[in-house]
Amino acid sequence: MRHNGRAPIKASRMRPEHLNLREGETPLAVCPDCESWHRLTRSMISPHRDSSDTPTKTGERRYYGDKPERRRRCPGSAQRITMDLTPEQWGQALLAADSTATGRRSARQHHKPIQAPATPVTKMVPALPHAADVLAAYSKHLKECRKSGAARGRRPRDAGDAARLRS
Numbered sequence: 663m664r665h666n667g668r669a670p671i672k673a674s675r676m677r678p679e680h681l682n683l684r685e686g687e688t689p690l691a692v693c694p695d696c697e698s699w700h701r702l703t704r705s706m707i708s709p710h711r712d713s714s715d716t717p718t719k720t721g722e723r724r725y726y727g728d729k730p731e732r733r734r735r736c737p738g739s740a741q742r743i744t745m746d747l748t749p750e751q752w753g754q755a756l757l758a759a760d761s762t763a764t765g766r767r768s769a770r771q772h773h774k775p776i777q778a779p780a781t782p783v784t785k786m787v788p789a790l791p792h793a794a795d796v797l798a799a800y801s802k803h804l805k806e807c808r809k810s811g812a813a814r815g816r817r818p819r820d821a822g823d824a825a826r827l828r829s
Contacts, residue, residue: 663740665706670742678755685749695738705743712736 671694673681680692682699689702693710701708711733747755791799 663704663706663709665742666737666740668741670705670744672744673747673752674755676743678752678759681747681752683747683749683752691743693736693738694741696736702743705745707738707741707743709739710736711739 673683676691682688682690690699691702691707692698693700693707696710696712698710700710712735
């Protein structure tokens with residue numbers, strides 16, 4: 663595999679979150695051009711095709727008969743990376759980058775203000791007057807009507823109605 667002719671990038675100059683140098687895992691790096699993750703082979707980003715002109719996915723077959731044309735090779739493909747970091751140094755740089763990122767984020771959560779609790783039913787002012795107040799107002803009105811003589815339109819039907827109207 664031949665490199666792309668560009669000057670090699672030092673691993674210490676790359677952002678630590680753009681590298682993966684964990685023990686036991688395949689070393690990975692982010693392509694500087696297409697910004698996708700690719701395997702590091704012999705200190706180079708493995709060759710890959712440009713993803714900017716990927717065919718659109720449809721329910722139909724991509725082609726009939728002959729194979730389609732191949733996409734062009736990504737310019738960042740086969741980019742050399744000089745490994746001047748050990749996995750321990752990379753891990754420390756990754757932790758330092760993470761701690762600065764968390765320092766930029768606010769630890770304080772912003773919530774909506776808490777609503778005041780509803781007034782208990784026992785302490786609410788009644789919207790309607792009590793039955794005793796209604797009865798007192800009715801009897802007062804009735805007495806005034808009898809004095810003026812305006813109560814002639816309504817006659818008591820039985821003795822119970824007459825007794826209730828008098829009281």
